[in-house]
Amino acid sequence: MEAPQNLTTSDLDVAAAICINVAFLARNFYDSTTLDVIYALAEFYLDHPNVTNQEIIEFSGARLNDLTYLENFVGGPENVRDSIYWVAQVSPYLPRTPGTGHILIPIFWVFTILTTFVLGLRLWSRQTIAGGIRAYDWIMVVGYFMTLGYGSVALYHAININRTSQFWDYSWNEVALQQAFYMALDVLYPCTSLVIKSSLLLFYYNLSPARYLKWCVWATFAFSVATVIAAVSYSLFKCAPVAYWTEWYTSVCDTHQTIPYLVTGAAMILSDIIIWVMPLPMVMRLQLYRRERIAAIFTFSLGIFACIASGFRLSALHRYFLTSGGTGKTPIINAWTIVELNLAIICASAPALRALCIKHVPKLLSYGPSNSSVNERQYNTSSHSNQKVHGRVIIHHDQIARSNSSLSEKASTSSPRIGSPV
Template sequence: MGPPYNLTRSDLSLAATVTVNLGFFARNFYDSKTIDVVSAFARFYNTTPNATDSEVLAFSGARPRDFDILMAMVDAETFRESIFWVDALADYLPRTPGAGHILVPVFTVFTVLTTIIIALRLYSRQTVAGGVRGYDWLMVLGYFMTLVYSSSALYHAVNINTGSQFWDYTWNEIALQQIVYMCLDVIYPITSLIIKSSLLLFYYTLSPARYLKWSVWATFGFTCATALTAALYSVLRCRPVNFWAEWFTSTCDPHQTIPFLVTGSLMILSDVIIWVLPLPMVMRLKLYRRERIAAIFTFSLGIFACIAAIFRLKALHKYFLTDSGTGRYPIINTWGVVELNLAIICASAPALRALCIKHAPKLLSYGSNGSESNSNGSNGSSNGGGPSDRARKNTRSVHGRVIVHHDQIRPSDLASLRSGISRTGSGWSDVEKSVHYSSTSRIGSPV
């Protein structure tokens, strides 16, 4: 049955307030839907119109102090009238299904895809770059944290979010919702911080340029401060922290949406800074146009994660606090799952590109046209003073120019290059000159 024409938005908000307060008050009914608790109280007052305070306490199972607080908020007559009013509207209150179903396919697709990407990333580092680095392990931690966040959001969406209004939940379900909300609001910024820290550490080791290192430190400080502020606010926005256990005596920030929007906007700003941070360095490299475009595209993939973060912030503004419930919260979680997984996938793009260059060069138009063979007769290679065989295998020729990927250079190759080749340049082959230029400028090209 649909709502009557005169059931306004304020009426729905008042009905939600009555059901939530009565649901917490009636401890004997914590496993009953709050609207059923209202109906039970309406029947109780109909059969016992002159019920005493002790009879109300016995029927509801409420604590005496909760009853005193409730009666201080509204008198006994108003309390009864509000119960009868909501009970009369019970058949007209909207019952909107929960939005949890939208998270199931998103969780499945991104979990499988991100797992494959992380596995390929580690394989690329081990086989192409000579070993898994610290920033790779940090990204693995971010992957597992993303899995924790996604699994918790999925559990909430499937097992808790059965409706979109408070009157369709039991008090135990409402309390569990608040616990899950808090956990998700803490896990999300921490997971984002770990993923961003992995990227920043990668940038820090990418180039010896002082401006980049200082930029990385400044960005890390800004990102860390923003993420920790968001996490701490999620925990401390209400006193006590477990406000669902002390509903009548707890105090919460009445403007909770604003801090979440501010911290969310700052986190998006840090996303943008991180994804554009290496672009000036790429522009300064002496690369062919196609190589430069490929490098810029690789580092700019993070814009997709930024877009997902914007949609999450928009959903947060729309659904975080509603008039009659918080059942649309899975929409916020869905965009959070998309954003975190996209950040991991985009951050792994350089390692995947290195893997393609080595094992499937034709996919990126990388082919050999004889440049490698030109170095076989060089003076340095004949007497053991040239690059190692591994370094030669890790070179690729593009239109006559040798390209060395930064993930394809091992420390032993650099040592061989720097110790065995004269820096005067005499007697160098084209391959040796290209490798030496790349390694001394910034340990290889970012493409």
């Protein structure tokens, strides 16, 4: 092969593929960078022009069946030799750029601190206003720790493993470890997302006695579970054996991995949208002041930001290939995943935070008539369990769920308008 100085993306793909395949072959060099393995074998071929397979095996530590498989795949021993020579010749022109894992550091810490603070306020709101922390709150706490676990694993990968962006600067052991981390994160993400969605769906289930809402909750939960099972199953069994990096040549992998990832990713985004839109019809039927209605819709619609982040994650995943230009792209995928999961927790906690604001800083959320005495008289017939702040009744989601009548009936019997449920 001729050694071009201006390497194309296709050339970089070929160089990365040769480096990885030859590095897996040379078991005696698993701790050396893949490019150093290329240099060593190129020099060995130059010193032994009539080298035999047995000599290659003794020098590199390769297994006979692996060497035979590689020779058959590239079209013979001479093509293996030529490929190694070509990479050695173009090596001065191969790009060497630092890893992009550093982008995860500020993203991880900013969102971890913010989510921890918001979740703490949520639990405080539930305990002091709603009368106690409910099951869906504890489920969200589990989702928080799973999100923290995902971010920690991704951050460790970014700092300790993803030192450079090109595969020719890694040893085979490091390449294999990267693939193991990628699979672990690939499985942890949909499981974490399902836990967060389960918390929201259980919250909706207890929010209203409306039959349509309960059926929607069950249908959406079943759809979400089925999507996660499909995503996790494909991630684990797309190759045989599961740890395909231990049998690089003899493992059998799906050759069209992009399509299943895009389909399951799109299905997860669809379930996100359904979950965040689900309570809006109920909110629209509440008898609220216009500003209260807008605030309630805005509170429940904050999840659209998590859906947008999920879309960016899917776009980054679509651009990810194992040897795309010799560059791994997992850091950008992990970055969008961390943003998506944390935003989901933050947005799901918005209603509880709003109830907390109404109680402790009511001026930030003042609606309806400005005369507090009018408001006081207007709500005198409300339930004693509702808390009054500056003449305003705070009705928490859980208090709505305890009502035996519909929300509209409660509004008509207690007052011309009811306080915002969020």
